[in-house]
Amino acid sequence: MRNIRNPDKAIAGYPLTAQRQRLLELIRNAGGHIDAKELYRRASSADTSISLATVYRSLRLFQELGLVDEQRLGWSSHHYEIRSHAEHQHFVCHECGRVIEFQTPLIGKLVRSIQQEQGFNVTRTEFYLEGQCRQCCKDKREDI
């Protein structure tokens, strides 16, 4: 498929091509987080001609438009998710590999207090945890 645009639709002035539309959908449907390779794999199953370059270029565009957030959760590759209104943090489980989102109001408080104490102007906060999730902790206890 080559550069087919949908003239009725656009994202922030940029044409919503078939490729971009599908990629956005796939990220939405991914639920949690998806990396470029997996996104490419899923997109390829519907359109075998899509290129990895387009995936990366689209991801970058989506980020610039604020549609998608890039997460670096300590893996080799970046993960992407639809930007949500609600601030949330991530927990990566080493056992089952799941990425669990959770909220804590304390993190905002913490950053504000550091900002004040240290005199920083904070423009980006990176906070995530790794370990075993509730379910995996439970499974382990039951194994014994």
Next chain:
Amino acid sequence: MRNIRNPDKAIAGYPLTAQRQRLLELIRNAGGHIDAKELYRRASSADTSISLATVYRSLRLFQELGLVDEQRLGWSSHHYEIRSHAEHQHFVCHECGRVIEFQTPLIGKLVRSIQQEQGFNVTRTEFYLEGQCRQCCKDKREDI
């Protein structure tokens, strides 16, 4: 220089070769944080034959022995620092590029409360901030 060991010294049973000794020293002297490439550059100035592979292999060994911590501060390359007893966090300044360490007792509290609330077993915490440091904020105000 090829594989010259110092029989008097060892780190946790592993021979402290001249290369490892120099690399450890360089990381110590780096003060804050250093990446593999810069470490290699500095090591090369004293020993032109040292290889980047040795740098990476040594860094991995140091990590396994708990001598060095790997930091992923959102850059493309990892940064390394001597492991310190005191827990601390990192702030990366976008203006001057400096990595500033700071402490806050709240982060431990925060993690403990999340652990309890969510039922996670947390084995690793990643928390760092980006923005403008105190000095750069000040310089900017004075520019006006």
Next chain:
DNA sequence: TTAAGTGCAAAGGCTTTGCAGCATA
């Protein structure tokens, strides 16, 4: 016609690995 998106292939940056040689025990 012009500007922009795409696929393809190549290149880029960071890191790891295979291999032969050498040092130590």
Next chain:
DNA sequence: TATGCTGCAAAGCCTTTGCACTTAA
């Protein structure tokens, strides 16, 4: 002699870039 560290080169992985083609305005 056996183990393991080293340098070198090659490969690996993730990501970006150059180029020619194609589409829409």
